[in-house]
Amino acid sequence: MGKLLAATAMCSGTAAFAVDLEVSHWWTSGGEAAAVAKFAEALNERTEHNWVDGAIAGGGDTARPIMVSRIIGGDPMHAFQFNHGRQAEELIEAGLLLDLTDVAEAEGWFDIVNPPSLLEACTVDGRVYCAPVNIHSWQWMWLSDDAFEQAGIEVPSDWDGLVASAPALREAGIVPLAVGGQSWQQSGAFGVMAIALAGEEAWLAINRDKDVDVAGGEAYARVFEAFGNARDLAAGLNVSDWNQATNAVITGQAAAQIMGDWAQGEFAVAGQVAGEDYHCLPGLGVTGILDTGGDAFYFPVQDDPEVEAAQKELAALLLSPEVQVSFNSAKGSLPIRGDVDLGTVNDCTQKGLELLAAGQTLPSGNALLTPDTNQQVNDLMTEFWSDPSMTAAEAQERYVEIIANAD
Structure with missing residues (x-):
């Protein structure tokens, strides 16, 4: 980080001063x-500066409008978390x-960030206007070993297996699928399900092209039918937040949850062990691929060279090797650096690292669709x-109407 410190000192023309940095996020x-x-x-x-935590409860849909x-x-925080993609376009344009x-060049981000x-x-x-900090993928289904043991059946290996296990789970008083009440979780x-059941080509045709x-065709008709099945599987569990749904899986009240890999942080806090207490199926056990979404930090312009240097x-610190390892190990996400060793991972x-190494990745929908289009899909x-x-x-x-008017 020495190169960066030298660069920022030259840019500001001042020595380093301690700065209280207010950081907004929804974690x-x-x-x-x-x-x-x-x-x-x-x-x-590691620095003279202080982290002033600005957590906003309620998830991204609640936090983003507050931050913007x-x-x-005219009352900006010093840094804020968004998902990397198109969410900050209007702020950048303004x-x-x-x-x-200059930070990206000094720290070699163009060589180390993977995927590019x-x-x-x-x-x-x-x-470059943001610092990506992790790779989060939605493409996971989490399964409670305890729930399936209570029902007297094996943990399924794919989506069809979960659907088939539903009667036995219901008989044991277990909700087959945990889904929270917020629109982003359902969407x-x-x-x-779209990527897993319709495939990469169809998903790209809709979200990219x-x-x-394709949106109105047979492949997506099967997805919508499966989504209807998911609605039936989720009946009987009344929770709002995603982590409440995850907790239902952790406690065996529910058998499974479709949720991004950030759910792993909840399993870790609960002391559960992957492969023993819970299992995971990338791509619902059907299509082994990761959408490479995640989080990035943006920094509002400040009229103060000392603050800008901080x-x-x-x-730079967010992307440093040690911080990438410690943060992503706790978050359940994958590091954005291709040159760090996570050591012993669960x-x-x-599974996620193997898919990433094999290039089995897709861009996040946030990178392809505008926030307005995403919100329309959420609402639907x-x-x-x-x-x-x-x-x-x-x-x-x-859905076809939304895609027809998407930009």
């Missing part, structure tokens, strides 16, 4: 809080976010989920 569950604490510890122990309102209202290109699409998602007109589960014929020091993380999935009278065919017809 508030037990596992998430344990992970973000690794960032705070690193800043507080502060920034455009000149409200700090250009980190993560840094490309931070880049606008050739300039996220649909996205996982906005192909309405912001850039934090940006069975599920190892929630309406379908909460209204059993809406058929799969009706939902698919509405």
Whole structure:
């Protein structure tokens, strides 16, 4: 990090001063809080600066509007978490976010970030505006060994196996599938099912190419029918937050959950062991592929060279090897650096690393669809989920309209 410190000192023309850096994020569950604490510890122990935690409860859909309102209202925090993708485009276009290109060049981000699409998602007109910190993938289903043992059946190896096990699970008083009541959870589960059941080519045709014929075709008809089955499997569990749904799997109240790999942090906090207490199926056990979403930190422009130097020091620290290992090990995510050794990792993380090494990856939907389009999809999935009278065919017809108008 010495090169960066020298660079920022030259840019600011000042010596290094201690700065209290307010950092906004939506990591508030037990596992998430344990992970973000690794960032705070690193800043507080390795620099003269102080991490001022600005956690916002309620998830990204709640936190993002609050963060944006502060920034455009003239009361910006010093750093904030978004998903890397298109969520910050308007803030960048308005000149409200700090250009980190000099940090990226000094720290060699162009050589170490893997896959390169993560840094490309931070880049606008050739300039880097965010620091990607992890690879999170939605493409996982988590299974409770205890729940299936209670039902007297084997842990299934794929989505069809879960569907087939539903009667035995219901007989044992266990909800087959845990899904929280927030729209992003329902929409996220649909996205996982789309990639797993319709395949990579169809998913890209819709999300990248906005192909309405594929969106209205047979492959996605099967996805919507399966999503209807998921609605039935989830009946009987009334929880809102994603980590409450994860806890239902941890405690054996529910058999399975479709949720991103951040769920691993909750299993870890509960003291559960992958391969013993729970199992994981990338791509629902059908299509072994990871969408490479995740989180990145952006830094609002500040009219103070000392603060700007501290912001850039934090940006570099977030991608340093030791911090990447400590944070991602706690978060359940994969590191964005291709040159770090996670040492002994659990069975599920190892599956993710193998898929990443094999290049079995897709970009995140956040990188391909605008926030407005994503919100329309979220709203549709929630309406379908909460209204059993809406058929799969009706939902698919509405979905085609959204894709037809997507940009």
